[in-house]
C-alpha cells in the first residue's frame with residue numbers, strides 16, 4: 051500500500067519566540083489539530099468542555115463546528131492543542147468529516163450505554179482513515195462510565211476493539227471527570243512521539259484578522 055507523505059510539509063519544531071526563556075534552554079512549541087468524533091450525544095462537547103474549562107457546558111447539541119485551544123507541556127515541549135468539536139448528528143456528517151482533513155489526532159468517542167454508538171465506531175474509523183490518512187493518532191473513549199447501572203458495552207469490548215485497531219483506549223466520564231485529562235495527554239504524547247508537525251499555515255484560522263476584499267470581488 052502506498053504511504054502518504056508525512057503531513058504537513060512545514061518545520062515541526064519552533065524555537066521559543068523572543069520574550070521566552072532567557073536561560074538559554076531550548077523550548078519547543080508544537081501546534082496540533084485534534085478532532086472530536088463520534089455519534090451524537092456520546093458526550094464529545096462535555097468531554098472537551100471538562101478538559102478545557104473544567105466544567106460542563108450548558109446542554110445543547112453541537113450545530114456545525116467549534117474549536118477550543120488547550121496548552122499541554124510534555125517534557126520540554128509545549129503543545130498547543132487546537133481541538134475541534136464536531137457535530138455527531140447525521141445531518142451534519144458531511145460537514146463534520148470535512149474537518150478531519152489535516153488533523154494529527156482524533157478523540158473517538160462512544161457511549162457505554164448506547165450500543166449503536168459503539169457499532170458506529172467502525173464507520174467513524176473509516177471516515178478518519180479516508181479523510182486524515184493512516185498516520186494519524188487516535189484514542190478510543192468509552193464515555194459515561196459513571197452510568198454503570200445502564201452499561202451495555204462492557205469495558206473488555208472497548209479494549210478489544212481498540213486493540214484490533216491498534217489504538218489506546220480509556221473509559222471516561224465527563225460528568226465525574228474520570229480520565230479526561232489522561233485521554234488528551236495520552237493523545238498529545240502519541241502525536242509528539244510520532245513527531246507530527248504543526249498545523250500548516252493555511253489551517254490556522256486567525257479570528258482577529260479582518261477580511262479584505264480581493265480585486266475581483268470589488269464592485
Ligand SMILES: Nc1nc2c(ncn2[C@@H]2O[C@H](COP(=O)(O)OP(=O)(O)OP(=O)(O)O)[C@@H](O)[C@H]2O)c(=O)[nH]1
Nearest residue numbers: 090091092093094095096112137138194223224225
Ligand atoms: N452521565 C453522563 N452523562 C454525560 C456524560 N457526558 C455527556 N453526558 C450527557 O450526554 C448528553 C450529550 O452530551 P454532549 O456532550 O452534548 O454530546 P455530543 O457527543 O457532543 O453530541 P453532539 O453535539 O450532538 O454531537 C448530555 O445530556 C450530557 O449531559 C458523562 O460522562 N456521563
